[in-house]
Amino acid sequence: MQMPHIQIRNVSKYYGSVKALHNVDLDIEDGEYVVLLGPSGCGKTTLLKIVAGTVEPSSGHVSLAGRDLTRLPPEDRGIGFVFQNYALFPHLSALENASYGRLARGEAPEKAHRIGQEMLKLVHLAERADAIPKELSGGMQQRLAIARALATGSKLLLLDEPTNALDAHIRTELREELRRMAKQLGLTVVHVTHDQEEAMALADKIVIMRQGKILQAGTPKEVYEHPATPFVANFLGEANFLRVTFEDDRAQLLGRPVEARLRGPHIACIRPESLRLDDKGAKIRILGSRAFGPFYKYDVDYNGLSLRVRATHDKSDATHVSFDPADVLYFSEPDEGLEKALSAV
Ligand SMILES: Nc1ncnc2c1ncn2[C@@H]1O[C@H](COP(=O)(O)OP(=O)(O)O)[C@@H](O)[C@H]1O
Numbered sequence: 001m002q003m004p005h006i007q008i009r010n011v012s013k014y015y016g017s018v019k020a021l022h023n024v025d026l027d028i029e030d031g032e033y034v035v036l037l038g039p040s041g042c043g044k045t046t047l048l049k050i051v052a053g054t055v056e057p058s059s060g061h062v063s064l065a066g067r068d069l070t071r072l073p074p075e076d077r078g079i080g081f082v083f084q085n086y087a088l089f090p091h092l093s094a095l096e097n098a099s100y101g102r103l104a105r106g107e108a109p110e111k112a113h114r115i116g117q118e119m120l121k122l123v124h125l126a127e128r129a130d131a132i133p134k135e136l137s138g139g140m141q142q143r144l145a146i147a148r149a150l151a152t153g154s155k156l157l158l159l160d161e162p163t164n165a166l167d168a169h170i171r172t173e174l175r176e177e178l179r180r181m182a183k184q185l186g187l188t189v190v191h192v193t194h195d196q197e198e199a200m201a202l203a204d205k206i207v208i209m210r211q212g213k214i215l216q217a218g219t220p221k222e223v224y225e226h227p228a229t230p231f232v233a234n235f236l237g238e239a240n241f242l243r244v245t246f247e248d249d250r251a252q253l254l255g256r257p258v259e260a261r262l263r264g265p266h267i268a269c270i271r272p273e274s275l276r277l278d279d280k281g282a283k284i285r286i287l288g289s290r291a292f293g294p295f296y297k298y299d300v301d302y303n304g305l306s307l308r309v310r311a312t313h314d315k316s317d318a319t320h321v322s323f324d325p326a327d328v329l330y331f332s333e334p335d336e337g338l339e340k341a342l343s344a345v
């Protein structure tokens with residue numbers, strides 16, 4: 001069996017009384033594109049910096065290909081890092097920026113520049129090698145920061161919110177570029193974001209974090225279709241939560257019987273796209289609607305409960321809502337209560 005590329009074992013990080021990370025375990029395979037996803041303050045950057053070596057864990061271990069890294073300084077880890085607020089050298093050209101790491105290591109300028117130029121080509125900036133950062137668009141600057149990290153020769157790339165400062169359509173473009181480059185070069189990537197769409201678009205493995213803990217890790221399909229907790233269901237897309245009570249494995253949900261091997265009160269979770277607006281099922285009233293182009297979103301009232309529904313066609317005449325029981329997920333009531341369990345902090 002191949003050894004996991006990165007092993008994170010029982011890592012905690014405390015800043016005084018703030019628990020930034022709490023007993024985190026994670027395996028990252030060689031060549032895997034891993035996205036750390038979670039709300040602001042959940043510990044994503046801290047975890048990334050612990051892998052990079054710029055933050056030391058309070059306890060626990062990190063190893064790379066079987067070698068313990070925990071006490072190894074960042075410059076000896078062979079990792080390319082693009083920080084949340086990446087700083088390009090403002091007076092150096094794109095080529096000089098991209099070659100900087102190798103030049104600083106004392107490599108011959110000719111070789112450093114050749115590799116810098118190759119990396120610029122890879123991020124589609126070869127034509128702009130002579131431009132200084134402020135002559136480049138935001139998306140180009142971000143790609144330059146990535147080229148600079150790649151030029152160090154690292155096979156492991158750590159990216160902290162790399163598309164944050166960009167316009168929506170450039171962001172989508174850069175995502176596709178990132179995944180293409182990573183796969184083309186056989187890189188292992190750990191990419192931090194709070195944007196679930198970005199995570200779904202990029203990841204081989206999504207790691208969902210909250211309050212310094214990992215709640216779930218899996219492929220985008222696994223975590224979307226089988227969320228481990230209400231928070232995960234809610235954070236990855238939208239979800240309607242309804243209280244149900246099972247008796248003899250049966251309960252009533254939106255005016256119809258459902259079955260599951262459960263007892264007592266539970267929380268049923270139905271995605272907006274799993275609800276069908278029509279003229280049969282449970283009686284509803286449409287409160288609001290919005291056309292998004294490829295789909296429509298509706299706010300509907302069912303017996304004083306508000307539900308979100310998503311449809312591929314205009315359903316503004318609908319009077320009822322129905323669902324397929326196979327599309328319902330059930331959760332037990334969280335100890336802290338549902339509302340608290342869904343909040344970021
Ligand atoms: N250097 C620091 N000193 C004190 N607290 C910090 C420091 N860095 C991070 N924290 C705290 O640790 C928690 C996790 O922060 P961070 O890893 O930056 O979260 P994220 O990247 O998910 O937004 C937050 O509560 C943050 O305020």
Ligand SMILES: [Mg+2]
Binds near residue numbers: 044
């Ligand atoms: Mg952060």
